Amino acid sequence: MEKIRVENLYKVFGHDPLKGVKLLEQGKSKDQIMDETGMGVGVANASFHANEGEIVVIMGLSGSGKSTLIRLINRLIDPTAGEVFVDGKNVTRLSVEELRQCRQNHFGMVFQNFALFPHRTVLKNTEFGLEVKQVDPEERTQAAMKALEQVGLKGHEHSYPDQLSGGMQQRVGLARALALNADIMLMDEAFSALDPLIRRDMQDELLALQEQMQKTILFVSHDLDEALKLGDRIVLMKDGVIVQQGTAEEILTNPANDYVAKFVEDVDMSKIITAENVMIKPLELSYYETDGPKTAIHRMSKAGSDYLFVRKDKQLQGVVTIEDVVAAKKKGETDLHSILKTDHTVVTLDTPANELFNIINDKPYPIAVVNENKRLVGVVTKTSLFTGLADNIQEGDQ
């Protein structure tokens, strides 16, 4: 069932936001509007939905409008134009008092830098939402204790936030949102300020909690790995615009545009995928030094290649190109010494894919991949790099 629906939502910051919306509708970009009017575009024409019990990750680099978008939904920031529906009710039309009730009933929020109240104990922090709601003290303490237990903080209820580690502080943040027992959780870069190991633990725990709770979660993140792990669906933003939304698999295998492709490539493949995953066999392309131009031409035509790696005693010596080999043959030379080029690039098996991208663009020939004994074990061509990446991502998904 659909829980949250966002339709054509805009936020423009500045002196005349409605004019900004008009300019956006005319197809102007964020930068153009900034140059022409000095107004900042937070979110432009965003539409998406989240189903009940679903985790939707809103992803994008910093400045892409993802944190603004999540705040437009509970109206911590008022939208300039557009609608937000929660359970079919239009949140953008609510009065101040109705909005407060809506926040109490629907929205628990977790913040990037925890935003715990330093003058309140862990328990008092956790109770905060219920205290504001004027729930009976005994009942709210009970609810808060239960939430603290859920996040593994039992026994720390009388500590103050500054006595806890970052990971524990964010557990309090999570408990504070849970204790409210709202059906939607807004999590703004909730784990970004934590170090990687603790972040992974928190992700696991969130998933475990979600198994029992089945809340609707909007999770803002700039980390693709986090998005892949948590998100049932991913909404990808750039410059205030939603550039693509779908399941992780849809986005990875079928990026809507270069930006998505680059995002996906930068964050994920480059780290995990190395030369070993994307190289092809070198056998048909290599050649012994003792052979001459005629044999080289034969080999090249057979392999359909315009260059050839040359090796001697399995040690890589250099590379020859088809033009040079043909010229040498015309001159009647009998070996490849005079035309051997040694400016080829050699990488090891564990070189990450993002480095290969940089190298391969500058070079006329493929990259040679050698093992620890300096033996040629493969080559990486542009084609092999791209097809290899695509294959690896699909395998990784399954």
Next chain:
Amino acid sequence: MYKLPIGKAIESSIDFFVDQFSFITKGISSVTEAGIDILVGTLMFFPPWLLILIISAGAWAVTRKKGHGLGIFSLLGLGLVWNMGLWEPTVSTIALVLIATMVSIVIGVPLGIMAALNKTFYRIVMPILDFMQTMPAFVYLIPAIPFFGLGPVAAIFSTVIFSVPPSIRLTSLGIRQVPTELVEAADAFACTKWQKLTKLQIPIATPTIMAGINQTIMLALSMVVIAAMIGARGLGGEVWKAIQRLQPGRGFEAGLGIVIVAIILDRVMQQFGEQKQ
């Protein structure tokens, strides 16, 4: 050369207000004066040694985490004041300062909160405070007399005007300094404005507000001496008498009494500010 009639304008407007409202201010004056008399009378009802013990014990209790220094200092310092024969003026100075400070807090803290929450109000209030603080303190004494008559109430009036700005300023600063992410969290958890103020902004701003109140007390103490010129009694009055009779020794003793009271009040207030952090 033509002289702009600024002074005349002020005088005639003060005259106007005095004519229209002095029955109110005079009424306030006599009620307050009765209050001061009762407060001083009550304090003087205790034998000096007992009151010194009570004050010292209080100062010790508040600051004992930091050691016994202030407790001992209070005991010796107030003992010295008693010994110098300045006990009664000291008590009346403390009473004046306490009343002036309370009035300053009652006026200053709410104004500071309003200034923090309302930009327009902030823009109006801040230049007025600058004006109040740079205008020489003596000037406030003059209009106080027609409104309140010579005596302690006129002194309290000018003391409040002189000492209220830090309370307003620092309250406003403290509230504005509450981290925006905390304010945002309070909003996200559906606080009303009042809840946000009482559950978040005031508690977080308390150390800064206390620093403002501390400054207010110190300014009030310095003004109380000046206000002696228009009939404030107490240590200020002793200093003033010493000036008129050219008695440097007597003046120094009274000044020493003020320093002792100032140190005790300052340390106690500082401790309140820190405890809240």
